[in-house]
Amino acid sequence: MKSMRSLGFAAVLATVFMAFMGVASASAAEPKQFNADQYPANLAATNLQTFDFGPGYRFCEMTLTSELSGPTREAIASLTPNCANVNTNGCQLVLHPAAGTFDIGGSKCTTGITVKLEPFSPNCVEKILPQSGLPAAYWTTGEGSKASIFMEISAPFRYKPVNNQCGLEEEGKEYTGGSWSMSNFSIQAHNKGGTQIGAHATSQVGIRLLEGFTAETYSVAASGDQNAGTPDEILLNSIPIKCGGAHFSTTMSSTSLLLEPVSAAYAECKMANIFPTEIKMNGCNYSYSAENKGEPFLGGMSVKCGAKSIEILVRNAAKTHSKCRIVIGPQSFSSGVTYTNVGTGFEGGFKIGAKITSLAATVSNAEESCPIAAGSYTNGSYTATDTLFGMAL
Secondary structure, eight states, X not given: OHHHHHHHHHHHHHHHHHHHHHHHHHHOSSOEEEEXXXXXXXXXXXXXXXXXXXXXXXXXXXXXXXXXXXXXXXXXXXXXXXXXXXXXXXXXXXXXXXXXXXXXXXXTOSSOEEEEOTTTSTTOEEXXXXXXXXXXXXXXXXXXXXXXXXXXXXXXXXXXXXXXXXXTOOTTOXXXXXXXXXXXXXXXEEOTTSOEEOEEEEEEEOEEEESEEEESSSXXXXXXXXXXXXXXXXXXXXXXXXXXXXXXXXXXXXXXXXXXXXXXXXXXXXXXXXXXXXEEOTTOEEEEEEOOSSSSEEEEEXXXXXXXXXXXXXXXXXXXXXXXXXXXXXXXXXXEEEXXXXXXXXXXXXXXXXXXXXXXXXXXXXXXXXXXXXXXXXXXXXXXXXXXXXXXX
């Protein structure tokens, strides 16, 4: 009786869920992808899972972990059971937000996930086989740094009894009536320092330069990073400041010749490739302008600030003493920026190439002398190559 009830419920639930997924997929204009406010981003979530088989079922709390190095339509997640009756045997989940599916697999997943059903069916051990294309739903909840990825599963799966203790099921024979259920699975993201950051499962939207900064639909969160191999650079008195990471973000609500405010975050910075450096934006942001409506797209940029200016703090190589404090205040440049469209359709974005001269900055010594002589400069430069893409809000 238990077998018929559980299998009937699993089949009905899976059918309804897959129908919902079909409607959701048909209504989505662009494929979804995972993205975070900073990279790398460590993803984690813990919740109760239900594995339903013919002879019985098993509840098990499990922890999912993954890491994002950038926006992706495929994320490999490890599973850690917090119960004694489930063993993943090296199997992982491969999440596909664009397709609305997940796979049970991974390079070490050769035997599948084993589940002991006692006390519901004493001595019965089932094995969930490696398989792909299982239905799942992904969406974003919350805002800002509290935004998280919600994942919901009600997936039918194939399985085999490991022994002959599973009622009428034959050992080694494949069955198709299993069901994996999970709801309210909130996947949060944290940066390398352990601070929570926003994580999203959203649809990509094409952005480009046409009659100004344009998106296929509005409103759009536009974000991106410095191009690999060409780090953004501030140059003062022939001494460079470069960062391992630079992330930029803004919101586009209509076509405009201005892209503002653009928030910037810099990480893993060094002066002269030696001295650890921190760039504090202090609420300052960038404004980019396009001065023409056709190729080549040219323009300028401005640094806009409130009560405080941008601060660049430099420490010695041992990080024991401070060496410099550099202040960059509000200023505007009418030229020096080029824009290039990249990609097509919903994968379209634009590259911002900045070659700014006459950057003004004030340098002061700290506990140790700064490699750049103290004083005010107006001959600094800012060189950057950053590419932005759009995600639906």
